[in-house]
Ligand SMILES: Nc1ncnc2c1ncn2[C@@H]1O[C@H](COP(=O)(O)OP(=O)(O)OP(=O)(O)O)[C@@H](O)[C@H]1O
């Protein structure tokens with residue numbers, strides 16, 4: 001696997017990968033890789049397709065009081081994991097390559113980016129959309145893969161790609177979880193043992209609520225119980241909502257696919273998770 005840090009080398013590296021007619025898949029990440037990221041690499045692999053991963057801790061998607069400075073950085077271990085996983089090229093741009101002096105453009109996706117994390121993390125999705133658009137223009141992949149763990153991010157990117165005619169296929173990959181159900185996340189390393197043990201309440205509460213709502217129980221009651229379970233486990237709940245899986249607006253129509261989405265803090269660590277609530281037949 002080649003590790004590349006300049007745009008010139010990236011251009012020739014991608015050109016070499018495409019030699020002979022291969023297509024290119026891109027897996028954008030912020031590094032500190034875990035099995036969730038490797039599932040994206042695995043899902044990207046196909047005969048006749050080369051896999052490019054990017055690692056860039058994007059400053060513009062972090063709020064002023066967020067964890068940019070302490071976000072885990074483990075370049076060498078990440079490169080080893082990607083090599084073993086069969087990745088063909090690692091794009092590791094320095095911050096001055098992504099945001100040279102005078103950089104002045106912002107991509108802002110309205111609608112799907114406005115609720116949920118869009119409220120709690122103002123400017124976050126502008127930062128994500130802008131850096132992903134840059135990564136798309138730099139790598140020019142045929143397909144890009146993103147995790148469903150960041151469900152709203154996936155919706156924002158799908159909207160941007162459709163609106164701006166990127167012509168890139170976007171594939172969502174199901175959330176990979178630890179044995180007890182906690183979604184894998186680079187931020188899980190911030191949790192101490194007691195917090196890690198308590199964190200399992202998040203997928204559990206979502207699981208109980210999703211089942212109740214799917215069988216037709218009162219959704220507001222199920223959401224309230226889930227919030228109470230999180231508080232009892234020591235979380236401060238940011239949001240726990242039932243939304244339409246496509247528009248991310250309140251999910252009141254049981255005949256449509258819905259998603260339970262949550263963000264909650266345990267200590268200083270903010271975790272997110274979500275679960276599908278399938279449409280009810282004959283609803
Ligand atoms: N558990 C997971 N299952 C599937 N995909 C995942 C998982 N965790 C992260 N991803 C995906 O990997 C890509 C890169 O994510 P990122 O590098 O931010 O990792 P992360 O674990 O989500 O980090 P963070 O803890 O900062 O949210 C995103 O598309 C994200 O949705």
Ligand SMILES: CC(C)(CO)[C@@H](O)C(=O)[O-]
Pocket residue numbers: 028029030056058061128131132150153
């Ligand atoms: C998509 C992404 C790489 C953009 O910085 C980031 O938000 C992430 O890792 O999910």
Ligand code: BAL
Pocket residue numbers: 061062150153
């Ligand atoms: N995994 C999404 C990136 C972020 O939280 O900033």
